[in-house]
Amino acid sequence: MDFLEVLNPQQRQAVTAGPGPTLVLAGPGSGKTRVLTHRIAYLAAEKYVPAYEIMAVTFTNKAAREMALRVNTLLEPAGLSPLSGGDMSLGTFHAFCAGVIRREAELLPMTRDFVIFDDSDQESLIRQAIKDYNLDPKQIQPRRVHNAISQAKNELIGVNEFASNDYFSEVVLRIYERYQAALLANNALDFDDLLFWVVRLLRDQPEVRSRFRRRYKHLLVDEFQDTNTAQYVLLKLLAGESPDLFVVGDPDQSIYRWRGADYRNVRRFQQDYPGAKTILLEQNYRSTQTILDVAMAVINRVPDRQRKKLFTERGAGQKVVVHEAYDEYDEASYVVDTISLLTALDGVDPGDVAVMYRTNAQSRPLEEAFLRANLPYRLVGAQRFYGRREIKDIIGYLRVIHNPSDQVSLLRVLNTPSRGIGGKTVAGLLSVAERHQVEPAQVLLDLAAGPASQFAQSFDGRALNALLNFAQPFSRWVVEKEALDLVPLIDRVLEDTQYHGYIDDGTEEGAQRLENIEELRSAAYDLEGIDLTSFLERVALVSDQDTLTEALNAPTLLTLHAAKGLEFPIVMIIGMDEEMLPHRRSYDDTESMAEERRLFYVGVTRAEDRLFLVRAFRRRFAGSSDLTEPSRFLEDIPPDLLDGDATSVHTWERRTYESDTTWEPQIVSPQQPQYEAGMRVQHDAFGQGIVLGTEINFDDEEVTIEFEEHGVKHLVASLANLEVLSG
């Protein structure tokens, strides 16, 4: 079959391997998606495997869509029918599990109408539980508890298996219990539950297990290094005794450990399946050799890893540019200026450029610089679309209409927009519901039915009125949802709640929020005829990268995490400073530090042609402005791969540490500058230069000097040990 001919020998070996357990270790840009898609096509076309026996899992919807598209492109010319519709199972772990739970709901403690709670829903349940125990959310941080519960579920540790050995884990256990009970009461699942329950189902129900094994005979897994324990066990349960289990991954690109991902699953796979075939894909089709060499120089310092020798036939290409800017604003200006130059002089398309950073906060100065220069940019995912307040409100309405048990959503929208239902009234509603052993939504629906309601006398006039403000339209929607399509239903809610008036405060932000609502409507419109259940599941399992991919020819701004899986002709990584990248939070743990290294590796290997590494001499963080040190990753790169003012980076450490080790300024903070433009000065490392300017910043005097041999530097007077030669 000719689609095998386009593959290199290793790729072909992978595609035609087996049947049996196969592990493909695929370096960046080595054609891993190609291997997966060709493998599927090969099974279908050469091995006559019926499509329904194939299951391919990915982590993102985008990856799943792309794969489906490419498989069909391969099969169509071969005269085979495309694997569309429900034939082949191709999707994310979570979507697959959600489907299983809906189909098998009668074996599980939830109904098939369950909703999926996102992080903020989860946290509000946890916050509630903390309050119920009279604990102080400042001592017991909801986020930490949430994290602990999530980790437990990822490790398949249910409430009953959770072992507590100190105060905190004791507290977590109690909250975990309450949290799980609350989820079930809300007829809701969190993301981790989707996997957790399916594993339980397959583990405890032999009939279901063998049914699944009979059906899914060929399993393929993308980004295998990102699987967590639950996902790994799920795969093993599905695979059974004689599995055709084909996994593709790259441990060097494992950057989601903090979400439970465990690249050691790669090793575990080799142990669990001793006969597994391992294939290494090392030839890179994306980057220049220089970029690959930079990547390897950094990643090779990660201990205990299987080395890959990445190579390309593209040639060395241009050197990697290192630039030291003064501060984050100067850094942003450098980025914008450089992009302008590249587009003006080198014929680069603005859309070919990506700017990557460690933390979302770093996008701000960049955005301001682009705005100032009046240039467009694309910002990826800083604030998730479905996480926006107005979107969550409307989704909240839809969810509670769909599933009145969803108390989290009910409480969210009950007084949004405000209709006089305050804390006291809410507490009253909850206690009435509790007393009568019904759900709060039932109390509301009953109140709306008329003054004869058994609950009416439980509330004083004002509270009753306020509750009716919500309950009356609510009870109408619950009836209307059967007859109305999605978009009219949304419109009805918007109209009845006068939501536009509430959100549109005349500001720019208000206008943006209106636009977001419009976008949600059109998303609903595009899915014409979809029922509420499917719509809500989609909304929960879809990320904005999927929805907001407008083709705008402008540079892309994104975090290093968000960059995984993408590629750009030109990549600029900013914030190449200690405490930023690697991030300060990762200092006390070698595994976290290794992950920072991998994160940088991921960023570097996104670049096809050119790479810029930018750092700032001083950086504002949490209000205070501090001097920075160059990232250790810069020091790891052989200097002959670098260009620009790279040398200053390598001499920087010497200057700050060897010339003067005292960080407390010994002299009284200079109120007046000690230097002035035009002075001739001598510096230990940089030699002679002329002062261009000077500035008092906080307690330091910062002098800008043009050195004869080393160009322009910004130095801190109290540390630089400058000798004035003439003024």
Add this chain to the structure above:
DNA sequence: TAGTCTGGGCTTTTT
């Protein structure tokens, strides 16, 4: 009950 004030905290976020 709703608006204003204050204090703590501040990485990443495929689903």
Add this chain to the structure above:
DNA sequence: GCCCAGACTA
């Protein structure tokens, strides 16, 4: 420096 949650006040 900025945002969010919870306390405080009108």
